[in-house]
Amino acid sequence: xxxxxxxxxxxxxxxxxxLEREHGIDxxxxxxxxxxxxQPGAELGATAVQVERVKLVVRSITEGYATVVTVLxxxxxxxxxxxxx
Numbered sequence: 849x850x851x852x853x854x855x856x857x858x859x860x861x862x863x864x865x866x867l868e869r870e871h872g873i874d875x876x877x878x879x880x881x882x883x884x885x886x887q888p889g890a891e892l893g894a895t896a897v898q899v900e901r902v903k904l905v906v907r908s909i910t911e912g913y914a915t916v917v918t919v920l921x922x923x924x925x926x927x928x929x930x931x932x933x
Contacts, residue, residue, distance in 0.1 A: 882916050890914040
């Protein structure tokens with residue numbers, strides 16, 4: 849009897865650890881960079897901020913606190929689904 853091929857998925861956590869450990873990417877530095885880029889727009893209540901060649905989608909949790917929830921290609925329109933995350 850033939851075995852079915854095993855489908856392997858890779859978690860975001862595993863990707864981040866790989867980038868850190870194999871390629872020397874400091875994820876905390878990247879996180880701080882993105883936060884600094886999003887800060888001015890988030891303070892104005894923006895739901896997306898265009899920086900460099902990408903668009904940062906921002907979700908406000910409470911007054912005075914926001915989270916960058918995803919990064920899109922700059923030409924991609926934000927959707928209500930992006931804002932609801």
